[in-house]
Amino acid sequence: MKKYISTALSLVLVLPLALMAQQFSAKESKISFFSEAPLENIEAVSTNASRSILDVGKGQIAVSMPIKSFVFPNSLMQEHFNESYLESDKFPTSTFAGTIVEPIRLKTGERLMYTVRGKLTLHGVTREMETKAILQLNADGTYTGTSKLRVKLADYNIKIPSIVVKNIAEEIDVNILIVYQPTK
């Protein structure tokens, strides 16, 4: 009987700790997007501005990125992006919260593709989405995650005025690279 009590107690006490220990947070990040349109290609990059938590044990992930951290080659374009398109004063961050469908059991140096399912919030609109992501366990114990998303602007209520319809793509490619280190 003692055995059971100790098992139960140890489970109660240790399990949450064990789960905690498998949390990783973003050490480096690079999120960029690319719009390919007949008249103009537009790209923007946000470096090390996003915050993210990856829970390897539970297969869960959350990302929060400040929209204003996107840097454009042209500063006026950046202002228009924030003021007229993403309205970042009203909607300052874009978030993603989801689960990684397959269990993560990577060996050091191994790299695998996973399915990520969750909710993407952008421009005040939250939508279910699913994408593929590649996760690698590095030698120093960090994880490198990369993914590509295709975001349809109309889905997120981002309107393109007819005058620039040839300058901005209807669907934007988003590239994500995040390096995770164990949460201290």
Place this chain on the structure above:
Amino acid sequence: MNRFLRGLGAALVLVSGFPRLLCAQDDLLQQLNTENKKPEYVIATFKGTLINNQQTVQLQGKGTLEFMILHRFGALKDLGTFFGLDQARIRLGLGYGVFDWWNLGVGRSTNGQTYDLWTKFRIARQRKGWVWPVFSVSWYSNMAINSAKWQGSEARPDIFSNRLSFVNQLLVARKFGERFSLQLAPTHVHYNLVPTRGLSGPPEIVERSNNSIFILGTSARFKVSKRVALTAEYNWIPPGQVRGYYDSFGVGIDLETGGHIFQLLFGNSRDMIAQQFMARNNSKVWKGDFFFGFNISRVFSVLKPKEFRMKKGKGASGEPEATAPQPSW
């Protein structure tokens, strides 16, 4: 007893572990959101670097070159020149963002064949909400050189310093909500040489404008839609400083398309640099001196941010594969 304890253990595990799993995604997000945030600055207080004639607190970003074409036509009442369209005054200008907080520029205006050199820098940036600083503050200074054929006398020799005039301006603006912005622009204009009248008469009728004139500029902007805004400005000259020159004012419409800003303007001044429209505006509105004009601003990205240099051909679009080679799946 045994079974009871086992059940209790399982229940405890469930109680402690289960809720975590249930709302774990949102937990994670909340965990992210509670971390400290960077200050958020207000952007786009005005559409461009000019209201109508007046400077705004806005600056061009680092590496951005702005080309400005400013036109002011003759009096609208003048039918003989097709509402003044035959008599344009023009200013062509260039401005460059050396840093995000410091711009330099040059311009050339029709009136007085004037060249101007200017500098503008940011002192403070408004933060979101009522957090200090609650205003955006910029400083603008220029020096203008009149290069027209000299019409002087012995008392007014053609020496270089006589051709110079200067402007110093403190620009203080606040964006109220999404649409409305207001700006105050206390301004100091200095002319090295000022006009006098009645020099030959008795001293009490000699009329002389001050060399240094203080002006309070005010302006406002209201966004009608994302890309259209209405603007207005008034430049008040406190009395006793000038003779025969009047406060200038105007209203306008801003139209923004991608890299251009078009501004259509109606006002009582035909000049485009502060020493002229603020301190040397001799148009008499009551005699119908009212003018149409426009500003066109086009920006070019000369020096790209560091994220976009180095790379040739390839964009900066992350290219995750560059750091994580294709796996064998």
